[in-house]
Amino acid sequence: MRFFQRRYQENTTLLNICKYIADVCVVIVLAYVLVTFICCRSTVVGNSMEETLSNDNTVLINRISYAFNGPKRFDCIAFEQDSVDSSKIYIKRVVGLPGETVQIKDGRVYINDVQLDDYVDTTILTPGVAANPYKLADDEYFVLGDNRNNSEDSRFASVGMVKRKNVVGKVWMVIEPFDSFGFVK
Known part of the structure; x- marks a missing residue:
């Protein structure tokens, strides 16, 4: 039983890391789309x-x-x-x-x-x-x-x-x- 609990915790940690990486990727893509197609910057x-x-x-x-x-x-x-x-x-x-x-x-x-x-x-x-x-x-x-x-x-x-x-x-x-x-x- 302990084996399954430890394995579950490892999978949960890996899943959280994957979710975090996916969130960062989505933010980067959205920022790119915003700057490229919706806004531009000028001085x-x-x-x-x-x-x-x-x-x-x-x-x-x-x-x-x-x-x-x-x-x-x-x-x-x-x-x-x-x-x-x-x-x-x-x-x-x-x-x-x-x-x-x-x-x-x-x-x-x-x-x-x-x-x-x-x-x-x-x-x-x-x-x-x-x-x-x-x-x-x-x-x-x-x-x-x-x-x-x-x-x-x-x-x-x-x-x-x-x-x-x-x-x-x-x-x-x-x-x-x-x-x-x-x-x-």
Whole structure:
């Protein structure tokens, strides 16, 4: 009888070790799937998104957030430029949606001739291409940096309007540095 009890204990220990190894493998596979298909990581370069994001913040970008619906006004998005040789990822705030007419006059943003109730209370000094009314196509977004007067964004030809196909995803959270850790508003 003792032989069977000892044998049972050995099998239980071996079974527990196998379960632990299986759990670790599942966690590793899930983390790989999460990082590869659902999220990606990027580092903020520059101060164009100041107060929300700072230079050298590392952020997670949710790639599947816009799988069914496009970005909404004031979403913080990551996008690539519409050129083959560019691998730079920009992070900006969506202001104008497809089909809308955007204009910047008297330092304020107007959407379809109505002043935007913007949460950034800054007078825009350089309206760029938005000095005149600009009608967005059905797949274009007008984006601005939160630091309106220190941002390379849709107002300038170097960035231009963001096409839907170039949107990488929604900027989800800051993961580094740790004192800035949290979700992006």
